[in-house]
Amino acid sequence: MRRDRLLAALTLICGIGLALALPFALKAGAEFFLPTTAALVIAIALVPVLEWLERHHVPSALAALTCVLLFLVAANIALAAIIVPATEFFRKLPDRIDRIQMNIQPVLDLYSTLEKYINRTVRQLAANDAVRQPQTVAATPPNSILELAATSAPTLIIQVFFAILVVYFFLSGWTRLRKKTITSRSSFGGAMATARVIQDVVDDVSAYLGTITVINLSLGLVIAFTLWLLDMPFPLMWGGIVALLNYVPYFGPIIAAMLLLLGGLMTFQDVWVAVLPAIIMIGAHLIEANAVTPFIVGHRLTINPILILISLSFWGWVWGTTGALLAVPLLIILQTVIGAAGKPDIAGFLFEHGTLTQQRKRRGRNDLPEG
Numbered sequence: 001m002r003r004d005r006l007l008a009a010l011t012l013i014c015g016i017g018l019a020l021a022l023p024f025a026l027k028a029g030a031e032f033f034l035p036t037t038a039a040l041v042i043a044i045a046l047v048p049v050l051e052w053l054e055r056h057h058v059p060s061a062l063a064a065l066t067c068v069l070l071f072l073v074a075a076n077i078a079l080a081a082i083i084v085p086a087t088e089f090f091r092k093l094p095d096r097i098d099r100i101q102m103n104i105q106p107v108l109d110l111y112s113t114l115e116k117y118i119n120r121t122v123r124q125l126a127a128n129d130a131v132r133q134p135q136t137v138a139a140t141p142p143n144s145i146l147e148l149a150a151t152s153a154p155t156l157i158i159q160v161f162f163a164i165l166v167v168y169f170f171l172s173g174w175t176r177l178r179k180k181t182i183t184s185r186s187s188f189g190g191a192m193a194t195a196r197v198i199q200d201v202v203d204d205v206s207a208y209l210g211t212i213t214v215i216n217l218s219l220g221l222v223i224a225f226t227l228w229l230l231d232m233p234f235p236l237m238w239g240g241i242v243a244l245l246n247y248v249p250y251f252g253p254i255i256a257a258m259l260l261l262l263g264g265l266m267t268f269q270d271v272w273v274a275v276l277p278a279i280i281m282i283g284a285h286l287i288e289a290n291a292v293t294p295f296i297v298g299h300r301l302t303i304n305p306i307l308i309l310i311s312l313s314f315w316g317w318v319w320g321t322t323g324a325l326l327a328v329p330l331l332i333i334l335q336t337v338i339g340a341a342g343k344p345d346i347a348g349f350l351f352e353h354g355t356l357t358q359q360r361k362r363r364g365r366n367d368l369p370e371g
Contacts, residue, residue, distance in 0.1 A: 027318045034319050035159040039166035041329045043174075045209040046071060047202045050171050064171035068164060082240040089234055089263070200336045205329050211296065216243040219288050226280050232267055242281060246288075248324045249308050253285045307331060 026033050046067045053063035178198055185191040224239025232238065241259060245252035257278045264274035311331040315323035 023314065023318055030319055031155065031159065034322060035163040036166060037330070038322065038326060039163035040170065041205065041326055041333075042071065042163075043167045043170040044202055044205045044333075045329075046167070046171060046206075047174060048206045048210075050174060054175065060175055061172050064168050064174075067171055068168050071167070072164070078240060078244070081236050082244065085234040085237040086241070089237065089266075197337060200339075201333055204332045204336050208329060208332055212247065215288065215293060215296065216246045219243060219246060219284060222284055223281060226284075227277055230273070230276065232263070232277060238263065238277070246285070247328075249312065249328065251312065251324070253281070253289075257281045257285075303328070303331065303335075307335075 049067050049070070050060075050063050053066060054060060058066070178195075181198065182191045182195045185194055220239035220243030222239075223242045224235040227235040227238050238260060242253075242256045245256040248255075260281050261275060261278035264277045265271075268274040308328060308331065311327040312324055315327040315330060317323075319326070
C-alpha cells in the first residue's frame, strides 16, 4: 500500500512538472509547433471535403491537392481583401492625427486642466534636453500577396510552406492512417472507441469552423455593405477585419470596434459620424451573438465560457494572435478526446491503491461558443 501510494504520488508530481514545462516548450519551439498545429487543425477541418471527393471516386492524392488549393485560394482572397488595402489605409495615420484630435477634442476638453499640466511638463523636459526628431520615410505598401510574401521574413515563408506540406500529406494519407489506427487495436471495443473518437474530432472541429466561418462571413458582408452606404473607404477591408477578428471570442469584436472607431475618426470630420461605424459593429455583433448564433447552433453547440477564456489566455500567451485564433478548435479537440477517454479521478489516483479510476461519460457535441 505504501509503495503504491508513493508511486502514485511520484507519477502525479511528474505529470504536474510536465504540465508546467509544456507551455514553455511550446512557446520556445513556436517556429515548429505553431505551423504544425495550425496545419493539423486546418487539415482536420478539410477532412469532410476530402471524404466527399473520395466518395466521388477522386484519388486520395488528387483530392488532397484539391483541398489544399481551395484553401489557398480562399486564404489569398481574404488576405488580398484585408492586408493590401489596410496597409495603404493605415499608412495615412500620421497625416490624420490632426483630424482625429479635432474629432475627440470635446472629450479632451473635459480633461483640459490635466492636459495643460502635461503639456507644461513636456515643454520643461524638452527645454532641458532637446531631442532631434528623425525623419521618417513612409514605406510603399505591397500591391499583391506575392509582393507581400517577397518582403516578408524568410522564416515566415518557410513556416507557411511547411504548413502547406503538412496539410497535403495529412489529407493524402488520412484514409490509410485512420484505417490503420482502427484496425491495429487488439479488441473490437478498442477499435470502435478509436473510430468514434476520430469521427467526433473531425465532426466537431469541421462543424465549428464551418459554422463560424459562415456566420463571420455574413457578419463581415453586412458591415461592409453598411460602411459602403456611409461612404467609408475600403468597406470590404473593414468587413474582412470584422470577420477575421470574430473568430476570437469576446476579445475579437472589441478590437474590431476599436479599429473601426479609429478608422472613423481618420475618415470623417463629424465626430458623431466618425463613431457610427463602431456603433454599427457593436450592434451587429450583439444581434449575431445573442440571436443569430444561438438560433443556428442551439444549446447543444456551446462551450463553457470559462474554458474559452482560459484557452484564449493560454494559447494567446504561448503563440500570440495565431494562438488566440486556434484556441477554440484546440479546446474542442481536447474536450473530445477527454470526453471519450474519461476524466481522471485525482483522489482515487492518490489514495485508492495508487490506481487511476475514470468516469466514462458520453457527452453531447461541443462546438460553438455563445457570443
